[in-house]
Amino acid sequence: MNRSFSRFLYRCAHGLVARGVIGMRRSSDHVIVLGASVAGLLAARILADHFQRVTIVERDALPPPGQHRKGVPQGRHLHGLHPRGREILDELFTGFTADVTAAGAVCCDVLADARWQFSGYLLRQRHAGLPALLASRPFLEGHLRERVFGLSRVSVLERCSVVGLLAASAGREVTGARVSDPAGNLTAIDADLVVDATGRGSRTPRWLSELGYQVPVQDRVEIGLGYSSRTYRLRPGAMGSDHLILTTGTLANPRFGALAATEGGRHILTLGGICGAYPPTDPAGFAQFFSALPTGDIAAAVAGAEPLDAPVRFRFPVSTRNRYERLREFPAGLLVTGDAVCSFNPIYGQGMTVAAMQALALRRYVTADRAAAPPRFFKDIARVIDVPWDIAVGADLAFPQVPGPRSAKVRLVNAYLPKLHAAAADDSRLALSLVRVIGLKDRPERLLGPCHLLRVLRGNLRRLARHGP
Numbered sequence: 001m002n003r004s005f006s007r008f009l010y011r012c013a014h015g016l017v018a019r020g021v022i023g024m025r026r027s028s029d030h031v032i033v034l035g036a037s038v039a040g041l042l043a044a045r046i047l048a049d050h051f052q053r054v055t056i057v058e059r060d061a062l063p064p065p066g067q068h069r070k071g072v073p074q075g076r077h078l079h080g081l082h083p084r085g086r087e088i089l090d091e092l093f094t095g096f097t098a099d100v101t102a103a104g105a106v107c108c109d110v111l112a113d114a115r116w117q118f119s120g121y122l123l124r125q126r127h128a129g130l131p132a133l134l135a136s137r138p139f140l141e142g143h144l145r146e147r148v149f150g151l152s153r154v155s156v157l158e159r160c161s162v163v164g165l166l167a168a169s170a171g172r173e174v175t176g177a178r179v180s181d182p183a184g185n186l187t188a189i190d191a192d193l194v195v196d197a198t199g200r201g202s203r204t205p206r207w208l209s210e211l212g213y214q215v216p217v218q219d220r221v222e223i224g225l226g227y228s229s230r231t232y233r234l235r236p237g238a239m240g241s242d243h244l245i246l247t248t249g250t251l252a253n254p255r256f257g258a259l260a261a262t263e264g265g266r267h268i269l270t271l272g273g274i275c276g277a278y279p280p281t282d283p284a285g286f287a288q289f290f291s292a293l294p295t296g297d298i299a300a301a302v303a304g305a306e307p308l309d310a311p312v313r314f315r316f317p318v319s320t321r322n323r324y325e326r327l328r329e330f331p332a333g334l335l336v337t338g339d340a341v342c343s344f345n346p347i348y349g350q351g352m353t354v355a356a357m358q359a360l361a362l363r364r365y366v367t368a369d370r371a372a373a374p375p376r377f378f379k380d381i382a383r384v385i386d387v388p389w390d391i392a393v394g395a396d397l398a399f400p401q402v403p404g405p406r407s408a409k410v411r412l413v414n415a416y417l418p419k420l421h422a423a424a425a426d427d428s429r430l431a432l433s434l435v436r437v438i439g440l441k442d443r444p445e446r447l448l449g450p451c452h453l454l455r456v457l458r459g460n461l462r463r464l465a466r467h468g469p
């Protein structure tokens, strides 16, 4: 075989790998995970079962559990973990819930111990048998980090930034990453696989373009979301036996808020507004904002509470979804996960659960016979992302101020949801179905099944008879 023909065969083979037509087994030696936040840690946990060495590269210095860090600014705002995410963490880290609960996190039933208020209605509370976790984000992430860093195959390069990828064979295959150490020295680190978990600011689209690949289409919904959060010590019994109150905005009053128990007997209150209607960070403006939420539960719970810090803000201008699953070609040896793929309005607190579900997809991918064909992974996680993206973005599009096309499905669902919320105020079965969908335990289509439609209709007729139009 002459050299140009063998080069031609080599290129064809790589083309097929890049398109996901064939897979490629690797030496399973070394993997680099970019970013040591939730998605990166969970990816590292999975990969430690399949690779000899896992190196996590993280820009920040990593503090002990409970302390904030620069690379996760959202960490100052309320973070709850849905039952599905908690189950996955318990599967990946034996006894995780028990450990963090012993350390101070609050484990509570997702419906019996939580007041969910949608469209101005309080979902009927009942035991769901689904425990969720409430703790500050730095606490949860810190405990996760301790578990992952305790794995013998995992090492971490702290205060090191990833500045680019290494590629071979005319960019058809990623072979490592270029990393800048705290002194600014550049090192090339070889790897069989690189996993980008650097969050919303991920540079993979730019790196793909530099390697000569197409950049993924990015779906964007401009919501102009602003958050402000503050930590309190509440009066004893101020929330009754509940651990969470979540009030979403209504069309007439698109402000929302959530108050949740967190470790150390504290509570965190996060307020939000869309389309530039940001909650203020001065104490008086902050109090005015929560007093004007669609329901008075949060204001009543916070009355007389001792503030433990000053309100802090966060801006989330746009929900983004990079459509990696639609690319025809993608270099072997590279994957992307977590917020780096998709990041949406966090009102329903789904991001960490989605990252955990993507970690399971990563496990499917690295254990499959046809490992190393990235398009398969992206198609798999697209199915994971579809549901929370549709839930969050669909709900945002209910507000006329949010720009963007509304499909017939979005319009229909947004017309139906307030009726479902009204009926679920009296019907605990509907309430349970709804929190199961929001918590990513069940698919949303369930809520449109004949049994649910009938209950919604009956519930609304009963309400009409009781309260009039």
Ligand SMILES: Cc1cc2nc3c(=O)[nH]c(=O)nc-3n(C[C@H](O)[C@H](O)[C@H](O)COP(=O)(O)OP(=O)(O)OC[C@H]3O[C@@H](n4cnc5c(N)ncnc54)[C@H](O)[C@@H]3O)c2cc1C
Residues within 6 Å of the ligand: 034, 035, 036, 037, 038, 039, 040, 057, 058, 059, 060, 070, 071, 072, 074, 077, 078, 079, 080, 081, 082, 160, 161, 162, 163, 197, 198, 199, 200, 201, 227, 314, 316, 337, 338, 339, 340, 346, 348, 349, 350, 351, 352, 353, 355
């Ligand atoms: C205000 C707010 C509230 C939220 N509330 C909830 C909630 O209640 N429940 C929930 O489940 N989710 C919530 N989320 C979503 C959740 O925070 C994310 O989905 C989750 O953290 C997964 O993010 P990630 O790990 O992909 O990225 P990130 O958390 O953004 O982490 C990216 C990591 O990469 C590092 N990094 C970045 N660039 C580089 C580089 N070049 N080199 C090396 N390291 C780098 C960063 O320092 C960071 O550690 C919320 C989000 C926001 C914005």
